[in-house]
Amino acid sequence: MIKKAILPVAGLGTRFLPASKSIPKEMVTVVDRPAIEYVVKEAIAAGIEQIILVTHSSKASIENYFDRNFELETTLEQKKKLDLLAEITQILPEHVSVVSVRQPQPLGLGHAVLCAKDIVGNEPFAVLLPDVLVKNQSEENDLAQMIVQFERSNAAQIMVEAVPDDLVDQYGIVDVAVSPEQGQSQVMQGIVEKPAVGTAPSNLSVIGRYVLPAKIMHLLEKTPRGAGNEIQLTDAIAMLQQTDVVEAYRMCGQTFDCGSKLGYLKAVLHYGVTHPKLGAEFIELIKELKL
Ligand code: G1P
Numbered sequence: 001m002i003k004k005a006i007l008p009v010a011g012l013g014t015r016f017l018p019a020s021k022s023i024p025k026e027m028v029t030v031v032d033r034p035a036i037e038y039v040v041k042e043a044i045a046a047g048i049e050q051i052i053l054v055t056h057s058s059k060a061s062i063e064n065y066f067d068r069n070f071e072l073e074t075t076l077e078q079k080k081k082l083d084l085l086a087e088i089t090q091i092l093p094e095h096v097s098v099v100s101v102r103q104p105q106p107l108g109l110g111h112a113v114l115c116a117k118d119i120v121g122n123e124p125f126a127v128l129l130p131d132v133l134v135k136n137q138s139e140e141n142d143l144a145q146m147i148v149q150f151e152r153s154n155a156a157q158i159m160v161e162a163v164p165d166d167l168v169d170q171y172g173i174v175d176v177a178v179s180p181e182q183g184q185s186q187v188m189q190g191i192v193e194k195p196a197v198g199t200a201p202s203n204l205s206v207i208g209r210y211v212l213p214a215k216i217m218h219l220l221e222k223t224p225r226g227a228g229n230e231i232q233l234t235d236a237i238a239m240l241q242q243t244d245v246v247e248a249y250r251m252c253g254q255t256f257d258c259g260s261k262l263g264y265l266k267a268v269l270h271y272g273v274t275h276p277k278l279g280a281e282f283i284e285l286i287k288e289l290k291l
Helices: 035-047 057-066 070-078 082-089 109-114 141-155 165-170 216-222 233-243 261-275 279-288
Strands: 004-008 048-053 097-102 127-129 134-135 156-160 174-177 185-193 204-212 245-250 252-257
Touching: 004 035, 004 109, 035 057, 035 127, 035 134, 035 141, 035 261, 048 057, 057 097, 070 082, 109 216, 109 233, 127 141, 134 204, 134 261, 141 156, 141 185, 141 204, 141 245, 156 174, 156 185, 156 233, 165 204, 185 233, 204 233, 216 233, 233 245, 252 261, 261 279
Parallel strands: 004 048, 004 127, 048 097, 156 245
Antiparallel strands: 127 204, 134 252, 156 204, 174 185, 174 204, 185 245
């Protein structure tokens, strides 16, 4: 069973400046909660019980958000603001814990994942990149499907979606003989980090959800610097694929890249209109704009 998930949150978020100058980009609010909460909830919905933050000294507010705040709780209790008290004490279910480890140097995503090696131990684990929000179209949770498939096939799972051909150089891109149907996995022939436009093996991009065996940590230790002079998770997965079956899982949900400003605005719109309490009035506000 996959119970641990690594969330690399040490990145400085230069794509989100100036907001990210003094607020971690993961703490920027999407409707009424920080972006990172959606990713943590996605992991929990897929059965994850331990969230491992790979973080940086400037990001303490993320850890604080998932911790208890005794002073605030006492004040809300005294003021009988019990709804709010429930909201802030029920962010995480009781069976879920959040631990953190520092990434001492910005050496890339592969290095960030490797920083969690001792916490992960010998168990397979998930990785969720918190820039990307995944909104499920139904009750189906794509990460949960990947975990089921991992347990069935024992093959690492890499979540993918199709992107326009001129955007392949922004993503990891997978090589598959047979393109997977939505909600299905197919064996991968290869994976390459940010290929130049016109050289990509497909248009299936890695969106930042992975289910990986513990063995990947040993491969990360041997992974030389790659694209951007960083230690790339993609390169370690390519190494894994030389000896083990690795599968690409094609997602059903919709992605929002909250690391970019327009992606973030799109997320606010989509999560806003479907918000259980605010959605109906938010739709009216949008109509008032008469665009
Ligand atoms: C990372 C991964 C890349 C993946 C992308 C998804 O890149 O290295 O393979 O496609 O996330 O967002 P980054 O966006 O951190 O440069």
